[in-house]
Amino acid sequence: MLTLSLIGIGCGDPDQLTRAAIEAINAADLVLIPRKGTVKSDLADLRRTICADVLTSDKTEIAEFDLPVRDAGETDYRKGVDDWHDAVATTWQQAIARHLAGEGKVALLIWGDPSLYDSSLRIARRLNPSPKIEVVPGITSIQALCAAHALPLNDIGEAFLVTTGRRLREGGWPAGVDTVVVMLDGDTAFQSLDPAGMHIYWGAYLGMPDQIIMSGALAEIGTRIVAARQDARARHGWIMDSYILKRAR
Known part of the structure; x- marks a missing residue:
């Protein structure tokens, strides 16, 4: 069975990481790092820094992927967000499939906390087959x-x-x-x-x-x-x- 761990990493200071977050990162078989374009490379850099600092397991693979961009021209806001979430879920699924054969533990490092104005939980529930979802809370903005x-x-x-x-x-x-x-x-x-x-x-x-x-x-x-x-x-x-x-x- 696939387990998806959504790990809150705080707002930018690596020292905000909790012990639970560090343990969850090290328990993962695969850590996925999203890229949001060159102008937001700072966000990917922080995730790379965290992995370099806290990962002690040599069995954890790190993989990067490009996030789809939401259509800002969509006049129906809710439909635009739904379509974007579908595209992100597909991208997650493809990235996972390239590295894991249907089972294992995948970690996504979430800016802030996964439960506050973040769509990761909604996107995770669109994956098929549905993974087991774990949430590690983080410092919010x-x-x-x-x-x-x-x-x-x-x-x-x-x-x-x-x-x-x-x-x-x-x-x-x-x-x-x-x-x-x-x-x-x-x-x-x-x-x-x-x-x-x-x-x-x-x-x-x-x-x-x-x-x-x-x-x-x-x-x-x-x-x-x-x-x-x-x-x-x-x-x-x-x-x-x-x-x-x-x-x-």
């Missing part, structure tokens, strides 16, 4: 962002909401909460909000040597974050960022 700002996420006795930039931009400020965590925001959706009384805690490349963090009143710092984000993306060719918005009562 939310944890790394709060740590970078020395920030308690929730106010005493209060809830918070985790959402995406697309939903914030389309739906505005969510009802019933004063703290919102925003992920997967390619267009700085906070610019669509009335900044009065809002404080933002922003971070990019969290846990990596190029980490950038900024915080302050949204009305004062929002345009500076937009400029810093554009500059960082131009220099690196990609950016991965998230932020927390807190609204004063």
